[in-house]
Amino acid sequence: MTRNSEAETIDRVLHYANRIAVIGLSSDPARPSFGVTSYLVSKGMQITPVNPHETEVFGVAAVDSLDLVEGDIDVVNVFRRPAAAPEVARRAVEKGALALWMQPGAENDLAAENALEAGLDVVNGPCIMVQHKLWSLRHLTAQHSDEA
Numbered sequence: 001m002t003r004n005s006e007a008e009t010i011d012r013v014l015h016y017a018n019r020i021a022v023i024g025l026s027s028d029p030a031r032p033s034f035g036v037t038s039y040l041v042s043k044g045m046q047i048t049p050v051n052p053h054e055t056e057v058f059g060v061a062a063v064d065s066l067d068l069v070e071g072d073i074d075v076v077n078v079f080r081r082p083a084a085a086p087e088v089a090r091r092a093v094e095k096g097a098l099a100l101w102m103q104p105g106a107e108n109d110l111a112a113e114n115a116l117e118a119g120l121d122v123v124n125g126p127c128i129m130v131q132h133k134l135w136s137l138r139h140l141t142a143q144h145s146d147e148a
Contacts, residue, residue, distance in 0.1 A: 006123070013099045013121050014135045017075045017128075018045055021066055021097070023088050024079035024106075025049040027057045033079035036103070036129040043132065048073075066091040073097040077128055078106045085111035093118040101128050 020040060025033045025047070034057075037047055041058050048069045049062035056062055063069055066076065066088065076092040078085055078101065085108035092100050092115060099121040102108060112124040123131075 006126075009121050010123055010126065010131050011135060013075060013101065013123060014128075014132055016098060019048075019071065019073055020045055020075045020077050021048045021050050021069045021073045021095075022077045022079065023050045023066065023084075025051050025054065025057050025062070026079075027054055031079075032103070032105075036079075036127065037077075039129045040132070043136075066095055069095065075099045075101050075128075078102045080106055082106055082108040082111075086114060089115040089120075092120065099123070103127060 022033060022037050025037055028034055037058065041047055047058065047060060049057040049060055050064075050066055050069065051062050052064040054062040073092070073095055074097070076088065076095075076097045076099070078088050080088065085102055085106055089100050089111035097120060100111065100115040101123045102111065102125065104125055104127055107125045109124070112122045115122045
């Protein structure tokens with residue numbers, strides 16, 4: 001994947017991302033999944049925690065697996081070891097998710113290939129929070145230049 005196509009994919013995914021299943025979300029504030037997801041929630045995104053070791057995170061009931069997420073999923077956001085990513089990708093495809101986003105430390109090229117082949121948008125490595133902040137800044141800057 002070239003940088004331009006990755007940037008285009010990130011832009012496209014962030015444009016439609018609203019319902020996000022967070023694989024490996026922890027209620028521990030010291031964990032990256034907590035901080036990143038806290039940011040997403042603060043931006044109005046609906047999250048579903050997917051972690052068999054949690055009962056509730058951010059006031060939302062956790063589910064044990066992606067199969068148990070109710071309703072449509074825009075983005076499956078992965079905070080797991082890379083070895084778990086191919087199975088997560090398979091389940092994301094089965095669930096009809098629009099995108100698979102593997103956070104730093106969760107990257108897996110096989111999972112990315114499989115999800116791409118199935119028609120999902122794939123982001124493999126960049127942090128969704130960082131990318132959302134940059135995306136928001138670009139849109140704000142473009143909005144101000146349109147008004148000038």
